[in-house]
Amino acid sequence: MTTEPVHSAPPAIHLLAKPSGAICNLNCTYCFFLSKELLYPGDRFRMDDETLEAYVRQTIESQQIDEITIAWQGGEPTLMGVDFIRRSVELARQYLPQGKTIEFSMQTNGTLLDDDWCQFLAENGFLVGLSVDGPPAMHDAYRVDKQNRGTSGRVLAAYELLKRHEVDVNILCTVNAANQDHPVEVYRYFRDELGADFLQFIPIVERASEVTLEIANKGWAGGRKGRPLYVNKGSMTTERSVGAAQWGRFLCAVFDEWVRNDVGDVFVQYFDAALVSWLGMGSAMCIFAETCGAAPVLEHNGDLYSCDHFVEPEHKLGNINETHMLELLATPQQHKFGNGKRDMLPQYCLDCEVRFACHGECPRNRFISSPDGEPGLNYLCEGYKAFFSHIDEPIRLMADILRRGGIAPEVMDILAERDRARFVGVGRNDPCPCGSGQKFKRCHA
Ligand code: SF4
Numbered sequence: 297m298t299t300e301p302v303h304s305a306p307p308a309i310h311l312l313a314k315p316s317g318a319i320c321n322l323n324c325t326y327c328f329f330l331s332k333e334l335l336y337p338g339d340r341f342r343m344d345d346e347t348l349e350a351y352v353r354q355t356i357e358s359q360q361i362d363e364i365t366i367a368w369q370g371g372e373p374t375l376m377g378v379d380f381i382r383r384s385v386e387l388a389r390q391y392l393p394q395g396k397t398i399e400f401s402m403q404t405n406g407t408l409l410d411d412d413w414c415q416f417l418a419e420n421g422f423l424v425g426l427s428v429d430g431p432p433a434m435h436d437a438y439r440v441d442k443q444n445r446g447t448s449g450r451v452l453a454a455y456e457l458l459k460r461h462e463v464d465v466n467i468l469c470t471v472n473a474a475n476q477d478h479p480v481e482v483y484r485y486f487r488d489e490l491g492a493d494f495l496q497f498i499p500i501v502e503r504a505s506e507v508t509l510e511i512a513n514k515g516w517a518g519g520r521k522g523r524p525l526y527v528n529k530g531s532m533t534t535e536r537s538v539g540a541a542q543w544g545r546f547l548c549a550v551f552d553e554w555v556r557n558d559v560g561d562v563f564v565q566y567f568d569a570a571l572v573s574w575l576g577m578g579s580a581m582c583i584f585a586e587t588c589g590a591a592p593v594l595e596h597n598g599d600l601y602s603c604d605h606f607v608e609p610e611h612k613l614g615n616i617n618e619t620h621m622l623e624l625l626a627t628p629q630q631h632k633f634g635n636g637k638r639d640m641l642p643q644y645c646l647d648c649e650v651r652f653a654c655h656g657e658c659p660r661n662r663f664i665s666s667p668d669g670e671p672g673l674n675y676l677c678e679g680y681k682a683f684f685s686h687i688d689e690p691i692r693l694m695a696d697i698l699r700r701g702g703i704a705p706e707v708m709d710i711l712a713e714r715d716r717a718r719f720v721g722v723g724r725n726d727p728c729p730c731g732s733g734q735k736f737k738r739c740h741a
């Protein structure tokens with residue numbers, strides 16, 4: 297394939313590579329990525345040495361920044377064995393020019409980790425993203441193995457092993473129909489039971505149409521007759537998907553708990569990203585940036601797609617074994633993809649008071665109509681509007697503290713003082729003055 301770049305590639309990219317493609321040892325019910333194996337019928341789904349070398353070398357060559365990240369994701373990357381990932385580290389060190397540094401990350405379900413793995417991850421400073429959906433009963437609702445058994449026991453054992461080896465761990469928690477109504481319980485579980493300090497919440501939104509909804513509700517794992525390839529089409533959602541209002545309530549409740557107790561001790565990606573937006577520094581997360589296109593994904597065979605959430609035939613940019621990724625990322629196709637995030641916003645978003653922080657979120661979720669009937673509004677809009685409005689005052693406060701040279705945790709003292717004044721004289725059974733609609737004793741008391 298030949299391409300004729302007329303644009304330049306982004307100066308920095310966040311590329312995720314899937315060495316085993318969509319193949320995983322688990323069968324998480326909501327994981328529509330499992331269906332992507334249908335894109336490569338009959339394939340062995342193992343990245344070969346040539347593609348591994350091209351991935352590492354081109355990732356280093358393609359970026360103008362000093363800190364390069366080699367990131368592994370799945371499917372389940374540990375299926376490749378520790379020696380495969382070790383080879384990526386060796387290659388990265390071989391190709392890294394002087395003056396640049398390299399970091400490694402891996403996203404995993406954790407169930408195949410052992411001492412060898414953890415020792416290797418610790419020695420090479422990997423940041424490991426571990427998928428945990430909350431306390432065991434919530435985790436096991438959808439995160440099951442091929443025999444449909446819950447996986448919480450194995451995942452918690454992996455977490456303990458990682459901590460014992462002092463590996464940096466980021467908890468990745470999807471928010472779905474099973475845990476959406478338990479935000480504080482989920483957050484406190486991570487903070488108090490696991491002692492986690494880096495958290496990332498991800499809304500589960502599985503799109504379906506009238507034709508696909510019934511089969512989609514059964515899950516995306518293999519062996520199911522008529523299983524469709526998941527694509528970003530349809531304006532219905534599966535029964536596992538988070539509701540828009542629930543998503544907003546979840547984020548608000550976790551934020552309230554965090555901002556009063558844990559600023560500076562626990563890092564929640566959404567809250568960090570919001571603070572960056574309130575500081576007027578753009579966004580640290582692609583979903584909240586004005587444009588996107590710098591987060592491509594690499595399949596096991598070298599195929600490069602516009603984004604992890606658009607591994608679909610029409611969003612394939614080419615293959616890095618034939619064309620350098622720098623060239624693929626500079627194509628009009630990828631520019632159109634990235635700018636489409638901004639250019640396709642409905643008027644409802646353009647008029648929105650929190651657009652500076654939201655920017656219509658990810659295009660993959662824009663499948664409902666605005667109140668005036670214009671298509672292209674984000675399914676999660678109601679939740680984001682509620683969340684960004686709810687945090688405006690405390691986040692503004694934090695941004696002001698930082699601007700005048702203070703540190704973010706100072707916000708907790710200010711809020712405690714305000715709460716004392718605001719709640720003085722309120723009875724335990726009175727409605728909470730915060731406006732939550734709950735009794736005071738169940739809310740801020
Ligand atoms: S499509 Fe969504 S997830 Fe992908 S880069 Fe754009 S905003 Fe990020």
Ligand code: SF4
Pocket residue numbers: 644645646648649650651654655656657673674676677678680681
């Ligand atoms: S909150 Fe809703 S209206 Fe506002 S920018 Fe986000 S998606 Fe658009």
